[in-house]
Amino acid sequence: MSYVVLHPGMGSISPGHYLPATPQTVLWGRLPCAADAAVLSIASGDVVTIDTLSHEGLLEDQGRDPLAFFGGHGVAAIDVLTDAVALAASDYPRDAEADGPHVVTGPIEVRGALPGDLLRMTLLEAAPRVPYGVISSRHGRGALPGEYPVGPGTVSVFTEVDTDPGYGTEAGALVGTLPLVPGGDRVVRFPLDPFLGIMGVGVAGDTRPHSVPPGAHGGNLDISLLTVGSALYLPVQVPGALAYVGDPHFAQGDGEVALTALEASLRVRIRFDVIPAEEAAALFGRLTGPLAETDEFLVPTGLDPDLDEAMRACVRAAIALLGARYGMDQTLAYAYLSAATDFNISQVVDRVTGVHARIRTADFGA
Known part of the structure; x- marks a missing residue:
């Protein structure tokens, strides 16, 4: 398919706030806490365009070299995101044994947000930055950890994205494609519906949470309903909220059984709204954990x-x-x-x- 790769700063970017993913504006494997300094400060109601990075192709069991990893699947060097290459090549202090895999962009201070308030994060747009992604299965993980992968080592299934005018009801809809057998010509096609696996707020204290387990702060919720037009409400834990996003997906089935779904980088636009405590209580009662809302x-x-x-x-x-x-x-x-x-x-x-x-x-x- 004809496709424009959205390298940092390239492509159509709406006026206003733009937050790229650099070693200085991301956390890799951990989530923000009260001790972290915001990389961007905004007002309630502001919209931010944010570049997110998938961790697939950057991790140590994939060589920590996205140029080589994706090049091995036929992707030209010019079509590998330059911010992914820069992060993998940097001296970012991630402990592969102790930290999670996810890259999160932020934290973002939403001025005026206080504990007791809610932060509403509304996904206005989610644009694929590349026409490919990865679905991985790793030993000791997933729904069937003793059964899959069937051989040694990580299995990372490279997945191409294409348009298929004959699929579904929407002409030219984006679909993912996988062969029925390795190297085979027959393929299965499935619809894409991009969303962010990670949307969250900073936690109190000076310890950054691991990026894998979700919690009251949101984080790695992996709720596939959180597509364009949806909103996530989170109880604010620290002044300024310290919001962040990451773990971009092109598609996911509920359960995400193999450990990851179709992981791939997105450029998103998000509106951040502070719901004052009194109004929040009237709308939702005493909310102690994440709440999503769709149309x-x-x-x-x-x-x-x-x-x-x-x-x-x-x-x-x-x-x-x-x-x-x-x-x-x-x-x-x-x-x-x-x-x-x-x-x-x-x-x-x-x-x-x-x-x-x-x-x-x-x-x-x-």
């Missing part, structure tokens, strides 16, 4: 290392949300959720598993 759904979450406990936490969060938002009796809310709401497994591969509910706002006349 169709309210999406409370449950997080726990035990998937059963994550499910229970999500149900409790959903009942509390219905009570706060609509004044619904808790027994009737429990019955409604059983009859009308889907509970989806967000992911089972990030140490802390995730469940999210899809509550149709139309059911309540909204």
